[in-house]
Amino acid sequence: MASRAKATIFDIAREAGVSKSTVSLVLQGSGLIRPETAVKVRKAIEDVGYVYNRGAANLRKAHSNVIGMVINDLTNPFFAELAVGMERVFQSAGIVPFIANTAENPVRQEEVLKSLMEQGVAGLIVSPARGTTPGAFRRLEIAGLPIAFAMRRLPESRIPVIAPDNHRGAYLATSHLVGKGHRRLAFFGGSSDLVVYHERLGGFREACDTLGIDARDALIIEGETNRKGGMACLETSLAMTEPPTAALCFNDAVAFGVMLALRKRGLEPGADFAVVGFDDVVEAEHYMPPLTSVAVDSAGLGERAAHVMIKMIQSRTTRAEDHIGAVNLVVRESCGPDRRTRKRPAAAGTAT
Amino acid sequence: MASRAKATIFDIAREAGVSKSTVSLVLQGSGLIRPETAVKVRKAIEDVGYVYNRGAANLRKAHSNVIGMVINDLTNPFFAELAVGMERVFQSAGIVPFIANTAENPVRQEEVLKSLMEQGVAGLIVSPARGTTPGAFRRLEIAGLPIAFAMRRLPESRIPVIAPDNHRGAYLATSHLVGKGHRRLAFFGGSSDLVVYHERLGGFREACDTLGIDARDALIIEGETNRKGGMACLETSLAMTEPPTAALCFNDAVAFGVMLALRKRGLEPGADFAVVGFDDVVEAEHYMPPLTSVAVDSAGLGERAAHVMIKMIQSRTTRAEDHIGAVNLVVRESCGPDRRTRKRPAAAGTAT
DNA sequence: TCCTATAAATGGAACGTTCCAATAAATCAA
DNA sequence: TTGATTTATTGGAACGTTCCATTTATAGGA
Numbered sequence: 202m203a204s205r206a207k208a209t210i211f212d213i214a215r216e217a218g219v220s221k222s223t224v225s226l227v228l229q230g231s232g233l234i235r236p237e238t239a240v241k242v243r244k245a246i247e248d249v250g251y252v253y254n255r256g257a258a259n260l261r262k263a264h265s266n267v268i269g270m271v272i273n274d275l276t277n278p279f280f281a282e283l284a285v286g287m288e289r290v291f292q293s294a295g296i297v298p299f300i301a302n303t304a305e306n307p308v309r310q311e312e313v314l315k316s317l318m319e320q321g322v323a324g325l326i327v328s329p330a331r332g333t334t335p336g337a338f339r340r341l342e343i344a345g346l347p348i349a350f351a352m353r354r355l356p357e358s359r360i361p362v363i364a365p366d367n368h369r370g371a372y373l374a375t376s377h378l379v380g381k382g383h384r385r386l387a388f389f390g391g392s393s394d395l396v397v398y399h400e401r402l403g404g405f406r407e408a409c410d411t412l413g414i415d416a417r418d419a420l421i422i423e424g425e426t427n428r429k430g431g432m433a434c435l436e437t438s439l440a441m442t443e444p445p446t447a448a449l450c451f452n453d454a455v456a457f458g459v460m461l462a463l464r465k466r467g468l469e470p471g472a473d474f475a476v477v478g479f480d481d482v483v484e485a486e487h488y489m490p491p492l493t494s495v496a497v498d499s500a501g502l503g504e505r506a507a508h509v510m511i512k513m514i515q516s517r518t519t520r521a522e523d524h525i526g527a528v529n530l531v532v533r534e535s536c537g538p539d540r541r542t543r544k545r546p547a548a549a550g551t552a553t
Numbered sequence: 554m555a556s557r558a559k560a561t562i563f564d565i566a567r568e569a570g571v572s573k574s575t576v577s578l579v580l581q582g583s584g585l586i587r588p589e590t591a592v593k594v595r596k597a598i599e600d601v602g603y604v605y606n607r608g609a610a611n612l613r614k615a616h617s618n619v620i621g622m623v624i625n626d627l628t629n630p631f632f633a634e635l636a637v638g639m640e641r642v643f644q645s646a647g648i649v650p651f652i653a654n655t656a657e658n659p660v661r662q663e664e665v666l667k668s669l670m671e672q673g674v675a676g677l678i679v680s681p682a683r684g685t686t687p688g689a690f691r692r693l694e695i696a697g698l699p700i701a702f703a704m705r706r707l708p709e710s711r712i713p714v715i716a717p718d719n720h721r722g723a724y725l726a727t728s729h730l731v732g733k734g735h736r737r738l739a740f741f742g743g744s745s746d747l748v749v750y751h752e753r754l755g756g757f758r759e760a761c762d763t764l765g766i767d768a769r770d771a772l773i774i775e776g777e778t779n780r781k782g783g784m785a786c787l788e789t790s791l792a793m794t795e796p797p798t799a800a801l802c803f804n805d806a807v808a809f810g811v812m813l814a815l816r817k818r819g820l821e822p823g824a825d826f827a828v829v830g831f832d833d834v835v836e837a838e839h840y841m842p843p844l845t846s847v848a849v850d851s852a853g854l855g856e857r858a859a860h861v862m863i864k865m866i867q868s869r870t871t872r873a874e875d876h877i878g879a880v881n882l883v884v885r886e887s888c889g890p891d892r893r894t895r896k897r898p899a900a901a902g903t904a905t
Numbered sequence: 906t907c908c909t910a911t912a913a914a915t916g917g918a919a920c921g922t923t924c925c926a927a928t929a930a931a932t933c934a935a
Numbered sequence: 936t937t938g939a940t941t942t943a944t945t946g947g948a949a950c951g952t953t954c955c956a957t958t959t960a961t962a963g964g965a
Contacts, residue, residue, distance in 0.1 A: 209921055220945045225923060235943065252696065255671040256608035256617075257921035260950040265608075267672070275633045275652070285628055288654055292661065297668040299651040300627070302640055309644065316649040319607040320619070344604065428839060461839060487780060487813060489841045561951055572915045577953060587913060609951035612920040 208249040217245035228253065259321055267297040268510060269317035271310065271327040273353070275302040279452075279480050279499055280328060283352055286503025287326060294511055296323075303330045307337065314341065324510045328352045331395060347513035349521065351506040352499070354396050361513075361521040363506040365497035367397055367479075370528035371404025374449050374477045374495050379412045381536050383447035383475060387420040389434035389459060391451030398451065401479065405449055426451055431458020432465075435474075439466070447475035447536070453482045456492055460535065471537035481531055491533035502526045560601040569597035580605065611673055619649040620862060621669035623662065623679040625705070627654040631804075631832050631851055632680060635704055638855025639678060646863055648675075655682045659689065666693065676862045680704045683747060699865035701873065703858040704851070706748050713865075713873040715858040717849035719749055719831075722880035723756025726801050726829045726847050731764045733888050735799040735827060739772040741786035741811060743803030750803065753831060757801055778803055783810020784817075787826075791818070799827035799888070805834045808844055812887065823889035833883055843885035854878045 210224040217224070219242060226234050227242040234242075259265045270287055272280050284300050291298040301317065303310040310330045314337075317325060324347040329337070335355060341348055342360070354362045378386055388405045391398040402421065409416035422437055424430035431450060435458070438444055450456035456478030460470040470476055471490050478485055481496035502524075509521050562576040569576070571594060578586050579594040586594075611617045622639055624632050636652050643650040653669065655662040662682045666689075669677060676699040681689070685707060693700055694712070706714040730738055740757045743750040754773065761768035774789055776782035783802060787810070790796055802808035808830030812822040822828055823842050830837060833848035854876075861873050 207921095211921085221922085222924085222945050222947095223943085226944085229923085233943065238943080250692070250696065253671045254612075254673065254921055256611050256673050257950090258923070259608050260606075260612065260921080260952090261923040262950090275627065276630055276637055278628055278630055278633075281627045281630075281633055285654055285656065289656075292664065297672070298653075300653065301651065302637055304637065304641075312644065319605045320649070321606065321608050340602070344602065457839065464841075484836060487809065489816075559951095563951085573952085574915050574917095574954085575913085578914085581953085585913065590913080606951055609920090610953070612922090612951080613953040614920090 207254075208251045209254070210251075212249050213242065213245045213251055216249055217242045264323050264514070265321045266295065267299060267320065267322050268324040268326065268514075269313075269320075269322040270298055270300045271303060271313055271317070271325065271329075272300060273303050273305050273310075273328045273330045275300070279482055280352065282499040283328065283503040283506075286500035287351070287507040288503075289500075290504050290507040290511070294507075296511070298507075305330045305332075307332050307334065311337065314338075318344070318346070322346070324348070324514050326351050326506050326510055329355055342519065345519060347510060347519050349506055349510055349513070351502060352397075356396055359520075361509065361523055363502055363509060363524045363526070364397075365502060365526045366528050367400035368404040368407070370479060370495035370497065370530070371401040371449060372408045373404075373528070373530045374479070374493075375405050375408035376412065377493070377530055377532065378447045378449065378475055378477065378536065379408065379414060381447070381475060381539055383445075384414060385420070385443060385445040385447070386414060386416065387422060387434075387438050387445035387448040388416075389422055389438070389448045389450045390424045390426055390430045390455035392423045392426075401449075401451060420445055424451075424455070427454045428458035428461060431455035431460075432462040433458075435459045435462040445474075448477075450476060450478050453478035453480045453485050453492060453494055456494070456535070457484070457488065460488070460490075460492070471535050475536035477530075477536060485531075486533070488535075490535050492535045493533045494531055495528050496531050497528050498526060559606075560603045561606070562603075564601050565594065565597045565603055568601055569594045616675050616866070617673045618647065619651060619672065619674050620676040620678065620866075621665075621672075621674040622650055622652045623655060623665055623669070623677065623681075624652060625655050625657050625662075625680045625682045627652070631834055632704065634851040635680065635855040635858075638852035639703070639859040640855075641852075642856050642859035642863075646859075648863070650859075657682045657684075659684050659686065663689065666690075670696070670698070674698070676700070676866050678703050678858050678862055681707055694871065697871060699862060699871050701858055701862055701865070703854060704749075708748055711872075713861065713875055715854055715861060715876045715878070716749075717854060717878045718880050719752035720756040720759070722831060722847035722849065722882070723753040723801060724760045725756075725880070725882045726831070726845075727757050727760035728764065729845070729882055729884065730799045730801065730827055730829060730888065731760065731766060733799070733827060733890075735797075736766060737772070737795060737797040737799070738766060738768065739774060739786075739790050739797035739800040740768075741774055741790070741800045741802045742776045742778055742782045742807035744775045744778075753801075753803060772797055776803075776807070779806045780810035780813060783807035783812075784814040785810075787811045787814040797826075800829075802828060802830050804832045805830035805837050805844060805846055808846070808887070809836070809840065812840070812842075812844070823887050827888035829882075829888060837883075838885070840887075842887050844887045845885045846883055847880050848883050849880050850878060 210221045213224045214221045227239050272284050274280050288298050301313045307330050326349050328351050348360050350360055350362045422434045424434045456476050459476050463470045478492045478494035481494040485492040485494045505524055513521050562573045565576045566573045579591050624636050626632050640650050653665045659682050678701050680703050700712050702712055702714045704716055774786045776786045808828050811828050815822045830844045830846035833846040837844040837846045857876055865873050
């Protein structure tokens with residue numbers, strides 16, 4: 202069943218009795234050709250089973266119609282949604298988006314970027330892998346390729362960023378906790394090699410400051426950004442002499458881990474220890490108890506990022522405004538009722 | 554910062570004082586060139602900031618090095634893992650895998666396939682969107698392009714399939730339920746436009762038959778393959794005159810929905826109603842209670858699929874053996890203890 | 906020394922498009 | 936009828952590679 206040699210515009214031309222140029226024009230939907238001719242050509246295209254060779258076309262054309270989306274972890278629905286959001290708008294703009302996964306590995310990321318470049322992409326949207334070196338994008342920048350960061354950013358890079366307002370999200374969440382009467386707050390999970398971490402932690406700290414809470418460093422516990430990390434964070438925090446009564450978690454996975462560990466110790470998330478997550482993934486709503494979390498609308502950010510990229514490509518520039526997406530705190534049940542109204546006021550360590 | 558015109562092998566040639574052919578040879582790592590020359594050329598490549606133009610190369614070469622992975626729903630971690638598994642092996646085989654998402658939409662799938670073809674992919678791995686028409690791949694087949702289906706298949710297609718042993722998985726799960734003492738079993742979720750549905754249902758039915766269980770059609774309840782679908786299934790089943798005491802769910806999402814609905818009614822999953830899922834997604838382990846589920850190893854299937862594809866490409870064939878991946882039942886707590894040993898044997902409906 | 910064999914480097918054609926400049930055909934004004 | 940204008944169509948060069956057939960340089964054998 203090996204195909205006869207691939208059909209080209211010459212084959213179509215012969216079949217339709219016109220020149221290759223005419224075929225090319227028809228292919229591009231030019232208004233210059235007579236309607237009847239176009240019909241004839243289109244029929245021939247169908248007959249010979251032609252498939253357009255975009256590679257050949259791009260050789261002549263200035264710009265290709267494909268853009269690359271480089272995602273740090275596709276397995277994480279949070280980032281998958283980002284990708285899907287982008288894809289949606291690219292698709293309807295006639296741009297072909299290719300998704301590549303770096304599995305949070307800078308080396309892989311390097312390879313992926315190289316491939317994408319060789320493929321001749323018109324632009325790149327990247328959610329950089331953890332541990333990406335500051336110079337990783339230098340080459341692409343000097344090549345004049347439009348690049349944007351989505352969701353994550355690199356320290357001191359001038360590449361435009363589309364990301365949620367992490368600072369504000371953390372501020373909101375922290376205020377909520379304080380509003381519930383908590384005084385000994387912790388920040389769980391994440392690590393300082395991620396800019397996002399500093400942003401969220403910054404929001405946490407600012408809220409503590411302005412609300413008169415003592416956010417001593419001891420209550421900031423770095424850890425893996427998954428369930429296991431959350432469990433570990435809770436354990437170390439409870440082993441302290443004055444353990445916290447509530448925690449803002451770096452993301453929802455960490456929060457789930459915290460709740461799991463709480464249960465394992467016979468404590469009830471919400472009633473005995475308040476936890477709030479970040480990202481508001483789908484499971485947050487269905488967890489036991491439903492998790493209070495900061496919603497960031499990744500799909501929306503993806504769409505936004507795609508629009509920014511399209512604009513960059515059209516105006517052939519490599520610069521664009523940053524876009525900081527609105528966030529909002531979705532209050533569910535993982536922080537329990539107001540703390541001040543509870544019967545037994547906290548003994549030392551458990552706050553008050 | 555617009556880049557100087559893109560460097561080509563001619564620029565390199567000039568810079569290094571050799572001919573374009575020599576540069577090409579170096580680029581391809583040919584052993585024909587003198588090592589010192591190669592060094593010189595490589596330096597020039599670096600100096601001029603050259604990026605290889607794969608499009609141009611593919612114009613001459615018979616085959617490209619990119620393959621397309623078309624996924625029905627990237628947002629679902631189950632399929633995302635499949636993609637990631639494939640990606641891993643392609644990457645290390647020097648093949649560039651591009652992922653495209655169809656969002657379970659046959660029209661989008663059509664567009665995506667067209668794009669990929671135009672891009673000149675060397676092969677295609679597809680997890681077809683629900684509702685894909687039987688003829689959707691005819692064109693690609695006659696074009697002689699290697700195609701494989703992963704995870705899902707189309708009815709009566711001769712395209713090779715890499716998928717889990719759905720039949721056996723369902724059989725195993727059903728036996729487990731029967732072993733626990735259940736006699737009124739239900740199959741929840743999914744719909745008959747998916748081949749997978751028939752396979753899983755087939756396993757369920759066969760187990761019922763051979764174990765002497767009456768699997769009347771009334772106990773097979775189609776529904777959306779998500780939490781909502783699961784909740785709905787449980788409700789309708791409990792409204793029946795002789796409700797089931799256990800259910801095999803089309804997938805884990807449905808199972809989660811069932812457990813949610815159970816809780817909402819004050820019933821305890823495991824103790825009051827046994828539920829087993831399918832796919833064994835990560836959350837299954839962490840759910841309350843942890844969900845018994847059929848593990849299918851999507852990443853492993855992805856790797857397998859990639860290997861099959863690589864072989865197809867190398868042997869320039871469009872045929873390959875199907876591969877049915879082993880499954881295994883991961884027993885956790887959502888089916889409770891043995892039914893026969895419990896004190897109060899099941900009354901109709903609430904089941905012990 | 907000359908001839909042959911081997912190693913290294915090279916020029917040219919080809920791949921399938923696009924796009925410009927040029928031609929051919931049709932229409933119109935005089 | 937003729938020339939000018941508009942409308943449709945066309946040939947050719949170019950895009951950046953690969954690969955074959957040659958050429959040139961180097962070494963070895965007599």
